[in-house]
Amino acid sequence: MASAIAVLNAGSSSIKFSLFLERGDDLALDIRGQIESIYTSPRFVAKGSDGAVRAEKTWGKGAPLGHEAALRHLIGYLKGELAGDRLIGVGHRVVHGGLEYAGPVRVDSSVVAALEKYVPLAPLHQPHNLAPIRGILAALPDLPQVACFDTAFHRTIPDLAQRFAIPTALHEEGVRRYGFHGLSYEYIASVLPRHDARGAAGRTVVLHLGNGSSMCALQGGRSVATTMGFTAVDGLPMGTRTGSLDPGVILYLMDQRGMDARAIEKLIYNESGLLGVSGISSDMRTLLASDDARAKRAVDLYCYRIRRELGSLAAALGGLDAIVFTAGIGENSAAIRDRVCRDAQWLGVALDRSANERGGPRLSTEWSSVAVWAIPTNEELMIARHARRLINS
Numbered sequence: 521m522a523s524a525i526a527v528l529n530a531g532s533s534s535i536k537f538s539l540f541l542e543r544g545d546d547l548a549l550d551i552r553g554q555i556e557s558i559y560t561s562p563r564f565v566a567k568g569s570d571g572a573v574r575a576e577k578t579w580g581k582g583a584p585l586g587h588e589a590a591l592r593h594l595i596g597y598l599k600g601e602l603a604g605d606r607l608i609g610v611g612h613r614v615v616h617g618g619l620e621y622a623g624p625v626r627v628d629s630s631v632v633a634a635l636e637k638y639v640p641l642a643p644l645h646q647p648h649n650l651a652p653i654r655g656i657l658a659a660l661p662d663l664p665q666v667a668c669f670d671t672a673f674h675r676t677i678p679d680l681a682q683r684f685a686i687p688t689a690l691h692e693e694g695v696r697r698y699g700f701h702g703l704s705y706e707y708i709a710s711v712l713p714r715h716d717a718r719g720a721a722g723r724t725v726v727l728h729l730g731n732g733s734s735m736c737a738l739q740g741g742r743s744v745a746t747t748m749g750f751t752a753v754d755g756l757p758m759g760t761r762t763g764s765l766d767p768g769v770i771l772y773l774m775d776q777r778g779m780d781a782r783a784i785e786k787l788i789y790n791e792s793g794l795l796g797v798s799g800i801s802s803d804m805r806t807l808l809a810s811d812d813a814r815a816k817r818a819v820d821l822y823c824y825r826i827r828r829e830l831g832s833l834a835a836a837l838g839g840l841d842a843i844v845f846t847a848g849i850g851e852n853s854a855a856i857r858d859r860v861c862r863d864a865q866w867l868g869v870a871l872d873r874s875a876n877e878r879g880g881p882r883l884s885t886e887w888s889s890v891a892v893w894a895i896p897t898n899e900e901l902m903i904a905r906h907a908r909r910l911i912n913s
């Protein structure tokens with residue numbers, strides 16, 4: 521009989537899950553899957569660690585499940601799967617831990633109430649992240665739960681780098697740069713010493729390039745600056761998000777187009793980025809495969825903005841020892857890595873093209889003064905490790 525940890529990542533229309541089993545000192549992935557489109561045409565799939573489908577179910581169009589019923593289905597499935605193993609707890613991905621949480625926390629109803637305070641800071645994510653925590657507290661009150669935050673890893677960012685140049689009272693109220701993708705950066709910081717002792721102890725920029733994209737400057741493994749800010753819409757352009765945008769554009773849209781907050785939210789979160797610029801797709805693979813000039817322009821802008829942000833983060837660090845590519849685009853696209861590294865030659869980056877084609881992990885030549893790596897991220901494992909540590913302590 522093994523001890524098991526479940527990890528949940530609940531979004532607006534899906535709940536992703538994974539199940540880890542204790543293996544000696546660490547955890548091994550057993551099952552991962554999701555219930556998606558839970559308000560339109562729900563579909564559940566669970567796969568083993570080898571990628572083979574273990575269970576599937578569809579509910580059909582016009583049979584909305586909702587979060588509660590989706591969670592019930594998931595708990596029922598996991599109970600059946602666990603059989604002889606013992607579920608010792610659940611780890612949850614929660615987007616916002618505010619200024620209060622600089623690390624993961626065991627949750628009870630008072631912690632949930634504290635986390636409710638951050639709903640206004642992340643209205644598109646926080647309510648969905650908290651819903652399954654509340655659901656499990658009600659259904660299985662004795663099962664330990666741990667919340668792990670996307671913001672927590674960035675609590676080490678110095679006060680100056682957290683500030684917007686706005687009146688101090690607003691900063692004190694919480695209008696500041698929080699940064700996101702923290703669980704991904706924390707995972708990379710945890711494995712980097714195995715690959716690159718100098719980069720891990722020194723100045724490294726990690727590029728988390730996925731549907732959501734951001735970059736983080738690490739000094740000795742601690743976050744000191746990042747491209748996302750008050751919200752996860754700041755920084756690099758993404759699949760459908762704008763990235764940094766002159767706030768004057770928002771005023772123009774309100775005054776001249778009569779757009780309200782919801783219409784602007786839709787524009788900057790769902791209709792912009794790679795999709796908005798190309799008018800074709802938010803998916804990098806599709807854009808790279810296209811010979812349409814609009815697809816090329818979207819990819820060009822994405823790479824140009826990475827080039828600018830890399831310079832900015834290298835300046836914040838006062839130099840650069842290593843860069844790490846991770847997430848869907850960073851781990852898989854040799855073409856984007858090649859372009860980013862060519863743009864970074866002035867920083868001392870020399871890419872080994874055949875290593876890049878092979879996917880690394882080391883991508884730089886021997887004489888490159890900056891080491892370049894491609895390292896797969898693993899946010900779920902990071903959450904499971906945190907949960908296990910807090911539950912066993």
Ligand code: ADP
Pocket residue numbers: 729730731732759802803804805806808847848849852853854
């Ligand atoms: P999420 O932020 O949703 O977790 P991922 O990290 O899975 O996203 O990244 C998704 C992105 O990665 C998509 O734009 C997809 O096209 C891109 N991607 C995945 N594989 C490749 C590849 N081989 N080449 C280029 N882009 C890729």
